[in-house]
Amino acid sequence: MSLCLQARQLACERDDRWLFEGLDLDIQRGEIVRIEGPNGSGKTTLLKILSGQLSDYHGELYWNGALMRETREHFLANLLYLGHAPGVKSGLTPLENLAWYQALSGDQGSEEQREEALAKVGLRGFEDVPAGQLSAGQQRRIALARLTLTPRALWVLDEPFTAIDRDGVAALETQLVAHAKAGGCVLVTTHHELTASPVLRRVQLG
Amino acid sequence: MSSTNATVSAPVMPMHDPKGGLIVALNATLRRDLTLMLRRRGEVLNPLVFFALVITLFPIGISPDPQLLAVIAPGLLWVAALLAALLSLDSLFRSDYEDGSLEQLLLAPQPLAALGLAKVAVHWLLTGLPLALMAPVLGIMLALPAGSYLVLALSLALGTASLSLIGAIGAALTVGLARGGVLLSLLVLPLYIPILIFGAGAVQAAIMGDGVTAHLAILGALLAMALMLSPWAIAASLRISING
Numbered sequence: 001m002s003l004c005l006q007a008r009q010l011a012c013e014r015d016d017r018w019l020f021e022g023l024d025l026d027i028q029r030g031e032i033v034r035i036e037g038p039n040g041s042g043k044t045t046l047l048k049i050l051s052g053q054l055s056d057y058h059g060e061l062y063w064n065g066a067l068m069r070e071t072r073e074h075f076l077a078n079l080l081y082l083g084h085a086p087g088v089k090s091g092l093t094p095l096e097n098l099a100w101y102q103a104l105s106g107d108q109g110s111e112e113q114r115e116e117a118l119a120k121v122g123l124r125g126f127e128d129v130p131a132g133q134l135s136a137g138q139q140r141r142i143a144l145a146r147l148t149l150t151p152r153a154l155w156v157l158d159e160p161f162t163a164i165d166r167d168g169v170a171a172l173e174t175q176l177v178a179h180a181k182a183g184g185c186v187l188v189t190t191h192h193e194l195t196a197s198p199v200l201r202r203v204q205l206g
Numbered sequence: 207m208s209s210t211n212a213t214v215s216a217p218v219m220p221m222h223d224p225k226g227g228l229i230v231a232l233n234a235t236l237r238r239d240l241t242l243m244l245r246r247r248g249e250v251l252n253p254l255v256f257f258a259l260v261i262t263l264f265p266i267g268i269s270p271d272p273q274l275l276a277v278i279a280p281g282l283l284w285v286a287a288l289l290a291a292l293l294s295l296d297s298l299f300r301s302d303y304e305d306g307s308l309e310q311l312l313l314a315p316q317p318l319a320a321l322g323l324a325k326v327a328v329h330w331l332l333t334g335l336p337l338a339l340m341a342p343v344l345g346i347m348l349a350l351p352a353g354s355y356l357v358l359a360l361s362l363a364l365g366t367a368s369l370s371l372i373g374a375i376g377a378a379l380t381v382g383l384a385r386g387g388v389l390l391s392l393l394v395l396p397l398y399i400p401i402l403i404f405g406a407g408a409v410q411a412a413i414m415g416d417g418v419t420a421h422l423a424i425l426g427a428l429l430a431m432a433l434m435l436s437p438w439a440i441a442a443s444l445r446i447s448i449n450g
Contacts, residue, residue: 003219003221029219051313052313053309053312053313053448053449054449055445055449056449073224073315074221074223074224076224076313076314076315077222077223077224077225077315078221078222079313081309081310081313083306083309083310084306085304085305085306085309086305086306087305087306087307087309087310088305088306088307089238089242089301089305089307090305091241091242091245091246092238092241092242096238096241099234100234100235100238101310102234103227103230103231103233103234103235104231104234104235104310104311104314104315104316104321105225105227105231105314105315106224106225106226106227106228106230106231106315106316107225107227107230108230151219151220151222152222153219153220153221153222179219182219183219184219
């Protein structure tokens with residue numbers, strides 16, 4: 001089945017300043033697209049627009065050839081977005097956090113699946129510790145466990161490497177490449193140099 | 207535009223159709239919010255303590271004369287309960303907004319109105335319902351005439367559900383603002399007036415010995431209307447807040 005996200009003549013204005021204008025973008029299966037640009041150049045805004053969260057932009061978005069606003073349900077069922085804030089509740093344990101995210105996609109899931117996903121991001125033994133007692137990097141890892149837990153084709157990741165240690169960065173990068181190889185696509189902003197990615201495409205903003 | 211086609215022989219990541227599972231998502235959201243609230247007991251207790259303290263102030267400030275207090279008791283109890291419910295509304299979406307869960311809620315392939323309704327239900331269960339159960343006890347302190355206690359609890363249980371629903375619209379609109387609490391009160395209080403009129407009216411009627419069914423029926427009708435309309439308004443308000 002086809003998978004593609006297209007933007008046509010995308011433009012966004014913030015405080016009387018054009019962040020970007022006339023941006024055409026095609027993202028297809030097997031691609032890792034990295035949005036680059038200095039701070040304040042609109043990377044996060046672009047990711048939010050492309051993940052269907054903002055509506056004050058000019059231009060059109062297409063999902064698999066159809067207008068995105070008409071296929072929003074299908075788009076959301078195939079999107080995994082990780083924003084600046086990890087979306088992890090400090091009052092809940094990692095397992096409870098993941099259980100909610102799994103249920104949001106309509107899937108009850110099982111405790112074993114979640115434990116496995118947590119083990120994969122290096123949180124074995126922290127399953128039942130309230131997330132508030134974990135470090136920033138560990139909280140980010142809880143969010144990253146969703147990449148394994150809820151299989152979605154399109155990943156939109158805003159600075160996913162924030163607060164992650166060196167081994168974690170390498171593991172995540174491998175995971176991104178594996179996802180692209182398996183036919184998914186990844187849209188990412190990061191100041192990290194992605195070295196292991198053979199299919200990396202860059203989009204320069206600002 | 208061309209793209210590198212690296213996936214000719216690779217396994218193809220399947221696409222998912224939206225598969226429903228709304229009940230699963232609703233259950234999980236209810237359970238999650240209940241767990242969170244029960245782990246922050248202070249936040250649950252604050253409105254109740256506020257309610258009790260405000261009611262204690264009136265006999266001290268006005269007069270301990272039971273006859274005078276009995277006349278104003280229905281209104282006092284209702285106004286104090288209304289303010290206590292309002293007090294707790296600001297935090298309804300705030301922590302979700304701050305830690306990024308709200309973004310994720312909006313991106314869930316489920317109707318946002320239903321998920322919002324689940325959050326409001328938890329709010330009512332842990333604020334409105336305890337307030338309604340507590341009110342008769344505080345009624346004794348205000349020398350509320352016998353025979354009106356059940357109506358007081360019932361009218362508050364019905365009324366606070368509407369208060370939670372309407373208040374959630376305001377909470378959703380102000381969640382993106384740093385100090386939205388005051389603005390929230392200004393937005394929501396005028397909308398609370400009809401509920402206050404019929405809620406306090408029901409208790410008043412019970413004291414007078416008039417029929418209370420009409421008042422309670424109107425409270426029920428207001429609740430039905432709030433249940434029908436406010437989920438959509440909450441969803442739209444959350445989208446506006448996230449957009450800003």
